[in-house]
Amino acid sequence: MNKTRVNLLKTLLALLVVSVTVFSLSLSAQAAEIPQTYTNQNFWSSEHDQPVSFTVDEFGNFSGVTLTGKLFTQTNVVNNVNIRLQRFAIDEAFFYISDRGVIKATTNMMALSIYLNRAT
Numbered sequence: 001m002n003k004t005r006v007n008l009l010k011t012l013l014a015l016l017v018v019s020v021t022v023f024s025l026s027l028s029a030q031a032a033e034i035p036q037t038y039t040n041q042n043f044w045s046s047e048h049d050q051p052v053s054f055t056v057d058e059f060g061n062f063s064g065v066t067l068t069g070k071l072f073t074q075t076n077v078v079n080n081v082n083i084r085l086q087r088f089a090i091d092e093a094f095f096y097i098s099d100r101g102v103i104k105a106t107t108n109m110m111a112l113s114i115y116l117n118r119a120t
Contacts, residue, residue: 038091051067061073079112
């Protein structure tokens with residue numbers, strides 16, 4: 001398979017992972033409403049807004065809008081060890097998505113470190 005197809009498949013897989021994650025979290029959310037502003041403190045326990053549209057660029061970065069008008073992004077974390085890691089952000093909340101699961105970290109470097117310490 002050529003490199004473009006492989007990257008496209010990886011991008012689609014990453015989108016599927018975040019979609020399933022957000023959907024699953026929305027099913028288990030305890031709060032009754034979507035917060036005015038998502039933060040790292042309330043994101044995992046709040047109701048999650050539904051995405052209504054998104055676009056992807058040629059590098060595999062996503063941006064979109066939710067039902068209530070919140071902007072979200074999912075961008076590649078550039079690194080020199082060829083690890084595919086993406087940072088999902090909405091309002092003030094963010095986390096990382098990888099083939100080794102969701103990573104909660106405060107910096108890209110910390111997320112890469114956690115990724116490298118996880119078993120495959």
